[in-house]
Amino acid sequence: MQRQEDACRLYAAQHGMEVIEVFSDNSTSAFSGRVRPAYTAMLDRLRAREADAVICWRMDRLHRRPVELEDYAEVCQGGRKDSPILTYSVTGGGEINLSTADGLLRAGIMGQVARFESATKQDRARAKSAQLAADGRWTGGRRPFGWDVADGRLVLNPREAAALSTAHSDVLGGRSLGSIITQWNDEGWEGKPLVTTASKPWGYAQLRQALLRPRNAGLYEYRGEILSRDQIPPIVSEAVWRAVVKTLEAPDRRRSQTNKAVHLLSGIAQCHCGEAVRSATVYGRKDPSTGEKKKHTVYRCPAKGEGHVAKREEFVDAAVELWVFRFLAQSYRAQPESPQDRAERESITLELEALHVREREAGSLLAQGGLTMGQMKEFNATISRNRVDLERRLTELGFHQAEGLDATEKIDREWYTTEQRFNAWLALPIDDRRDFVRSKFHIVLHPHKVGSARNFDPDTVSVHIKRPGESRRVLDGGEISQLERVTLGPDSALWLQRFQSNRFGSTYDRSRAQRERFAELAEEDPALAQIAQHLESRRAGVSITPVGSA
Incomplete structure (x- = not known):
């Protein structure tokens, strides 16, 4: 910039002109289209006729x-063709009078030539960057999260790559982005927070963008085309990455960009009509001792009209927690990629690569006249159908591999007893608990029987365990109407009462008759036997016996 200013000052001195002010928008290209404050200030001075001429390094430095150019020419004319403001180009152009047709033509041609040169340089730079990246070489700029740059090539950053790999599995398991963000930004996580490559805390948009990158699967994409599959060290398999992309871009995915949740089942549990319930505050009857109405939080259906549910949050949460306990008492474990899955994934990847090679060969044939345009269109349609089918198979394979890889996988693998697992689940952040419930259960709230609404009935909370592959599925009203209610079985109210007494420390009548009834039920249902064992151990203050693989 200083060299250009010196040349302009010398030009002014040689032609007997006095410089009254210098306007410079350093580091702001005239091509960018962004607002240039100094350029705008110069136009204001010219409109006020405070200068007789403008000297520039080149016309393309102005615009x-x-x-x-049209706006600038109008300002220079100022409605007075007899005394226009002249423009002088130091390098090529000389005096340019924009009040004449010749001046406008010269200025326009100079600008278009400069624009052509700039666009040509950009095209060459993009092509070079694409070739370098396709060869696995780093093209410069800020390093991508998950990799370091060594000897001009990308190598995996151990901590970042491990966190990103886990995040892919967590998303497929139903965990929210907000929960992952909270963990990564935690000052105490693995000794220090995990920050972006710009040393900033993570936000929703940054994490989502990081998960959607083809680079995560070792793919280099340029303008929608995959240029290479084996030059960048992958963090996850292509199957898992495609499954994550499908999950994050699903139209019905929640769009909340906050990582703060308060209610366990708000937006997850459904009214029997199919609507997701929301939390609300209501006032009950007056307390005889104080005369004040008690305030309660409820899960309420947003639909209008009669027959829709509104249930006390604490009771519904306790009923669902009892189901979580029962679920954790059963054996479930994440499975690693099987040899069959690995072989299928490698086969599909090779087929995709083969399609890519065939596309290039067809392009060469078309250029050489070996294919007509009609044949090329038919070929492209066939290739497109084959690619869609292969990518669908990869996506399904990714979901299959991800079954069980959710936010509570650590609980399942590191804790031996059901009680330990349940307590570890309770200790999770509420986002993780919500993600677990959302991925494992369909929860449907039904209305109470006529005349029984004052007493909570746990049988009105119907919990259906999701089948494999349904972790993101939400039932509609028609599907819910076809479901049979699922309850804890005989005396579900008794189970819930006893569970609440141990969970929250409230009183419970441990009469002999009730203990005998529990013993009978435990013999009928092994899962309920686990709950009974847990409750008895809490009462006696002892640890329960490990349950092996359960």
């Missing part, structure tokens, strides 16, 4: 877009 390269035709619309800017």
Whole structure:
């Protein structure tokens, strides 16, 4: 910039002109289209006729877009063709009078030539960057999260790559982005927070963008085309990455960009009509001792009209927690990629690569006249159908591999007893508990029987365990109407009462008759036997016996 200013000052001195002010928008290209404060200030001075001429290094330093040239020419004319403001170009152009047709033509041609040169340089730079990246070489700029740059090539950053790999599995298991963000930004996580490559805390948009990158699967994409599959060290398999992309871009995915949740089942449990319930505050009857109405939080259906549910949050949460306990008492474990899955994934990847090679060969044939345009269109349609089918198979394979890889996988693998697992689940952040419930259960709230609404009935909370592959599925009203209610079985109210007494420390009548009834039920249902064992151990203050693989 200083060299250009010195040349302009010398030009002014040689032609007997006095410089009254210098306007410079350093580091702001005339091509960018962004607001240039100094350029705008110069136009204001010219409109006020406070200068007789403008000296520039080159005309394309002033403007390269035709619309800017037209505005500048109008300002220079100022309605007075007899005394226009002249423009002088130091390098090529000399005096340019924009009040004449010749001056406008010269300025326009100079701007278009400069624009052509700039666009040509950009095309060459992009092509070079694409070739370098396709060869696995780093093209410069800020390093991508998950990798370091060594000897001009990308190598995995151990901590970041491990966290990103886990995040892919967590998303497929139903965990929210907000929960992952909370963990990564935690000052105490693995000794220090995990920050972006710009040393900033993570936000929703940054994490989502990081998970959607083809680079995560070792793919280099340029303008929608995969240029290479084996030059970048992958963090996850292509199957898992495609499954994550499908999950994050699903139209019905929640769009909340906050990582703060308060209610366990708000937006997850459904009214029997199919609507997701929301939390609300209501006032009950007056307390005889104080005369004040008690305030309660409820899960309420947002639909209008009669027959929709509104249930006390604490009771519904306790009923669902009892189901979580029962679920954790059963054996479930994440499975690693089987040899069959690995072989299928490798086969599909090779088929995709083969399609890519065939596309290039067809392009060469078309250029050489070996294919007609009609044949090329038919070929492209066939290739497109094959690619869609292969990518669908990869996506399904990714979901299959991800079954069980959710936010509570650590609980399942590191804790031996059901009680330990349940307590570990309770200790999770509420986002993780919500994600677990959302991925494992369909929860449907039914209305109470006529005349029984004052007493909570746990049988009105119907919990259906999701089948494999349904972790993100939400039932509609028609599907819910076809479901049979699922309850804890005989005396479900008794189970819930006893569970609440141990969970929250409230009183419970441990009469002999009730203990005998529990013993009978435990013999009928092994899962309920686990709950009974847990409750008895809490009462006696002892640890329960490990349950092996359960």
